[in-house]
Structure formats: C-alpha cells, structure tokens
Amino acid sequence: MKRFGITILLTSLLISAPAAAQNANVDKRVERLEQEIRAIQRKVFPGGSTRYFEPEITAESAPSSSANANTTSAVTDLIARVDALENSLANLTGQVEENGFRLKKIEDRLAATDMPAAGPTSANSSGSEPKTVTEAAPDPERVVGVAAIVKPDTGDSGEDAYIYGYRLWDAKFYPEAQAQLKKMAEDEPGHRRASFAQNLLGRAYLDDGKPALASVALYENYQKRPRGERAPDSLYFLSTALVQLGKKADACRVLAELQDVYPEAASGRLADRVTSGKAAANCK
Structure with missing residues (x-):
C-alpha cells in the first residue's frame, strides 16, 4: 500500500498549480500569518517585545537553467515558510491558552486564601x-x-493517567482534561494509552471550541504514532477540525x-x- 504524507500531498498539489497564481496566494497567506503571529506574540510577550520566531528552515539553493525552475523554487520556499508559520501560530496560540489557564489557577488559589492579587495599599490622590x-x-x-472525579490507582501509571x-473529559471539564x-x-509516550490520550486531547480541544x-x-498523534490504536480516529477528527477552520478541501484530503x-x-x-465527514466537507 502506497502511503502519501498529508503535508507532502498538500504541498505537491500547490506546486502543480500555475506559478504566478501560487505566488500571489502564498504571499497573502505569509503576510496574514505573520500578522497573526505578531499579534499573538504581543500577548505572550507583553511590553512591546519585537521578538519573532523565524522558521527553522534552511533553503538549499541550486543553480537553475531556466526562469521557470527559479519560479518553482521560489514557490516551494514560500510554501515551506507558510508551513513553518502555521506551526508557529498554532504553538503560540497554545502558549497563550496554557498561560491563561495557569493564571486562572493562581487566581483561584489566591481567592481561596482571601489574599488580594493586586491593588493599591495607600490612600489615593484625593485623600x-x-x-x-x-x-x-x-x-x-x-x-x-x-x-469528585475519582483518580484510579491500579498500579499502571499510564492507564491510570489516561x-x-x-473521566474529566466525559464530565465536560475540558481545560482540566486537556492538561x-x-x-x-x-x-x-511509549504506553499503549498514549495514542488514546493524544486523540482524546484533540477531541477535548474540539469540544472546547479550539479547532x-x-x-x-x-496530526501529531497520527504523525508520531501511526500504528497507535487511535491514529485512524485522529485523522477523522482532524478532518472535523479542518472543516471548522474553513479548510474543507484539506479535510477531504485527510479523509482520503x-x-x-x-x-x-x-x-x-x-x-x-x-x-x-465527507458530507460535512462537501467531498466529491
């Protein structure tokens, strides 16, 4: 059985289109993603930090004998930039949400001990x-x-953790289940239940409105554990996430x-x- 990676499949489909149209489309994607990443960085790194996560990609240049080859190479480089930017955007989004969750836990602990988290301690200017x-x-x-959610204790730490x-997910405590x-x-990572846990993590994000x-x-579950028991399920739920993100064509490729x-x-x-899934993505 011949297997095509999703990322490679999508990239090859982009390269096969006319080079000029691809350049315009990818340029817009790059500009949009860079704007989104900068916006997220202002949340992750407040105070006007200008740090920027450059994609860890080294483009290998090779001499070309035709202008068409140069154009194709440029399009390929742009596609690589887009893939790297999309990964950076997803990772930064995750950092923002995780930081928010940790802050909420700290605030809850402070409230429980009747300790004020912030506020002036002296009289104001009006006296x-x-x-x-x-x-x-x-x-x-x-x-x-x-x-009230019971933590199992069977002696198998991986099984108990999953x-x-x-149980947290089933009770709809999604942030706690995600963590x-x-x-x-x-x-x-080597436990049989790791495939189950990563797949259910994706579902918990979906149920929490975070496609x-x-x-x-x-995608990480499918990529890292292709032989895991829930790898096929992860592809199905990945297609669901892509539909929610407005990427129905990609969802169809995932289902294929x-x-x-x-x-x-x-x-x-x-x-x-x-x-x-095919009906939701309007697959032909």
Whole structure:
C-alpha cells in the first residue's frame, strides 16, 4: 500500500498549480500569518517585545537553467515558510491558552486564601480610603465537581493517567482534561494509552471550541504514532477540525488518506464517521 504524507500531498498539489497564481496566494497567506503571529506574540510577550520566531528552515539553493525552475523554487520556499508559520501560530496560540489557564489557577488559589492579587495599599490622590481589588471566587460547583472525579490507582501509571483524563473529559471539564491528557502523552509516550490520550486531547480541544489546537494535537498523534490504536480516529477528527477552520478541501484530503492508510478501519468501525465527514466537507 502506497502511503502519501498529508503535508507532502498538500504541498505537491500547490506546486502543480500555475506559478504566478501560487505566488500571489502564498504571499497573502505569509503576510496574514505573520500578522497573526505578531499579534499573538504581543500577548505572550507583553511590553512591546519585537521578538519573532523565524522558521527553522534552511533553503538549499541550486543553480537553475531556466526562469521557470527559479519560479518553482521560489514557490516551494514560500510554501515551506507558510508551513513553518502555521506551526508557529498554532504553538503560540497554545502558549497563550496554557498561560491563561495557569493564571486562572493562581487566581483561584489566591481567592481561596482571601489574599488580594493586586491593588493599591495607600490612600489615593484625593485623600479617600484606599481601594481594594476583589477577586472572583472560583465556581464552587466546578471545584466540587472536579474534586469528585475519582483518580484510579491500579498500579499502571499510564492507564491510570489516561482514565482520569477520560473521566474529566466525559464530565465536560475540558481545560482540566486537556492538561491531564497532554501530561499523560508526554510522560508515557511509549504506553499503549498514549495514542488514546493524544486523540482524546484533540477531541477535548474540539469540544472546547479550539479547532486550531485540536488540529495540531490530532496530526501529531497520527504523525508520531501511526500504528497507535487511535491514529485512524485522529485523522477523522482532524478532518472535523479542518472543516471548522474553513479548510474543507484539506479535510477531504485527510479523509482520503484515512481510507488509503487504514482501509479496514475506514470501511469498518469508522465507516459512518467517514461518510458524515465527507458530507460535512462537501467531498466529491
């Protein structure tokens, strides 16, 4: 069975189009992505920092005997820049969301101990009494709900970590489930349940309205664990994330890859999902 990587497949399709049209299209994508990355960096690095994550790509130049070859090389370089920028954008978005989640946990702890997180301690310029900042207390129902999720203890750390993450997701505590599942996949990369955890991490992002982060998590599961038990599922949910991101053509290519690489799963337990996925993406 001949297998085509999704990234290589998409790149080859772009290169096969007319060079002039590709240049215009890719230039717009590069400009848009660079603007988005700078906007995110202002959140990750406040204070006007001008740091920029250059893509770690070294273009190897080779002499060309025709103008057409030079144009094709330039388009290929631009496509490589776009891929690198999209990865940087997804990673930075993840950093923003993770930083926000950590900040929320710190605020919750401060509120629980009745400690003001910030605020002036002296009288203001008008001579009135100093103002205090009151932090909102954490949702008591959520605190109780999370605490009620039982952590299994079977002696298999990988299995226990995944099951706990699954229970958090099943109870719709999505941020907590994301943190747990991501930690499990990172701490136990060789465990059988790592494929399950990374796939469910992508689903937790989808359920939490974060399709960009979902697409990264799901593609990484397929890329890093192609023989994992949930690799076919990750391709299906990746197509779902792409549809939500408005990339229906890419979603169709992902579903085609699912059928090519995992024909038994695509025609068996995932058959209904493949059919509904194609309908959602308007695949021909």
